[in-house]
Amino acid sequence: MSYSSLKVALAQIAPVWLDKAATLEKVKSSILEAAQSKCELIVFGEGLLPGYPWWLSITHASAWDDRIQKEIHAHYARNAVQIEKGELKSIQDLAKENQIAIYLGIIERPLDRGGHSLYCTLVYIDTQGEIRSVHRKLQPTYDERLTWSPGDGHGLQVHALKAFTVGGLNCWENWMPLARTSLYGQGENLHIAVWPGAVRNTENITRMIAQESRSYVISVSSLMRKSDFPPHTPHLDVILENCPEVLADGGSCIAGPDGKWILEPVAHSEGLLIQTLDFNSVLEERQNFDSVGHYSRPDVLQLKVNRERQSSVSLED
Secondary structure (H helix, E strand, O other): OOOOEEEEEEEEOOOOOOOHHHHHHHHHHHHHHHHHOOOOEEEEOOOOEOOOOHHHHHOOOOOOOOHHHHHHHHHHHHOOEOHHHOOOHHHHHHHHHHOOEEEEEEEEOOHHHOOOOOEEEEEEEOOOOOEEEEEEOOOOOHHHHHOOOOOOHHHOOOEEEOOEEEEEEEHHHHHOHHHHHHHHOOOOOEEEEEEOOOHHHHOOHHHHHHHHHOOEEEEEEOEEEHHHOOOOOOOHHHHHHOOOOEEEEEEEEEEOOOOOEEEEEEEOOOEEEEEEEEOHHHHHHHOOOOOOOOOOOOOOOOOOOOOOOOOOOOOOO
């Protein structure tokens, strides 16, 4: 495949909900399947490993000092990912062995923030198996704030992948104009938007970001059905009591730099969605508009980005 083309896989799958080990195996299977199809990039949905906190909106999660909520949260925390302990090593090895880059949405329990709070994190692993960015969601949305902590700007980074420059944001971060601009200004021309899963989230904004940035935009969502809750889930009876049959219907899609669909949102279908992207389309569409280049006015409008990793403690030994 030429340097200016990129074969991508959108992994629209359901997690084995809040089961880190089982979901990790499912992720690895998707990577191997994508590699067999000669894909060079695979993208997974928001917080797929080990899953989105679906219980929050259907179990009165805001109840203060509630035993059930505490126990579900503790189960979530036990199944969150600690990168520092090498819990993504098997994914990194697959990336290197198969020369495939990976964007993976995880729930992170980072040691550099004490090792107890949870973050919605988007991890980029390059084709050499190296973790190049760990982006913690800047602002959890609505009920997510009951279980996720706000992140920082450290992960607002882009990465070279053949002719392309890729960057990514979590879910409603994609609605944040300045977060998007921070990536555009670093040369992004392939934007990755990850979602928990819903056509209603991806059907409009994917094309809008493509038109605004004159970039390719890949939106990847997960699936989640009532039947996807494992029987060993704590307080499963409470969770299922008011649970709809479908919580996440997918909606993964790709828009081109002209804002037109390359792949329209796909619903209710589990598996890999594969397309090949041509970098030349980016250059064609930047001819008339480039929001951080010839159509910008940095003498009037500028964005300042703090990419320092935030921590509560600064140790000096």
